[in-house]
Amino acid sequence: MIGQRVAKLRAARGESLREAALRTGVSHTTIARIEKGEVTCSFHSTLRKIADGYGVRLEYLLTGREPQQDFYEAVRRLPPDVRARLYFVHPAERTRLVLEYLLAEFPEEFTLEQVAQNAGVEPRRLQDFLARQDRPADSDELYLRVAAALGRLTGIDLHWIRCGCAPDEVPGHLSPDTLAAYLAVVRKAVEAGVRPETLALAIDLLSVRSEAALAAGRA
Incomplete structure (x- = not known):
């Protein structure tokens, strides 16, 4: 399967084995052996060169899965009420x-020690962070380090950590102030137990009344 994924990347760009070798720094004979399912003595480091050369993550070559896309899809599958709550928790909780998702879903690719090293913190501090036992005074500095490390390791956008959504989920014409105001309204609705469809209906009614008022004013 790994060989098939390597061959697919090469074929998608219409490259020969020698062209793939120039792109990745891996010899064309080694790439050919990998595509045939043969393992080299430096398999892991060789695959990393191929992943870097083709702009994919090593996890994709190893598992066929992309942590970033898997995570976004998992979030989108959440029930609406659970999904809405993610907007209103502290970025440290996100x-x-x-x-937690990466450690559970990609145990071979993401270890606590690996993330701690990438974030420049002791594994014990990261364990405390996961157990919600980190000191409040350290929380902001720690979560920012961890968030940056996760972004580097997976490609998950830091916008999601800060705002609870991916950048492409936010309409481009909304200013930060407008978005904050809308989120404040949604927060009130969630806290009051107002269902999303009820809130949408209320907005539609307000729009109709506003249009009617404008029409009356023009008359």
Whole structure:
């Protein structure tokens, strides 16, 4: 399967084995052996060169899965009420959720020690962070380090950590102030137990009344 994924990447760009070798720094004979399912003595480091050369993550070559896309899809599958709550938790909590997901779903690719090293913190501090036992004074500095490390390791956008959504989920014409105001309204609705469809209906009614008022004013 790994060989098939390597061959697919090469074929998608219409490259020969020698062209793939120039792109990745891996000899064409080694790439050919990998595509045939043969393993080299430096298999892991060789695959990393191929992944870097083709702009994919090593996890994709190893498992066929992309942590970033898997995570976004998992979030989109959440029930609407659970999904809405993610907008209103502290970014540190969203960072924990991402880390917990990766450790559970990609145990061979993401270890606590690996993330701690990438974030420049001791594994024990990261364990405390996951257990929600980190000191409040350290929380902001720690979650920012961990969030940046997860972004580097997976490609999950830091916008999601900060705002609870991916950048492409936010309409481009909304200013930060407008988006904050809308989120404040949604927060009130969630806290009051107002169902999303009820809130949408109320907005539609307000729009109709506003249009009617404008029409009356023009008359």
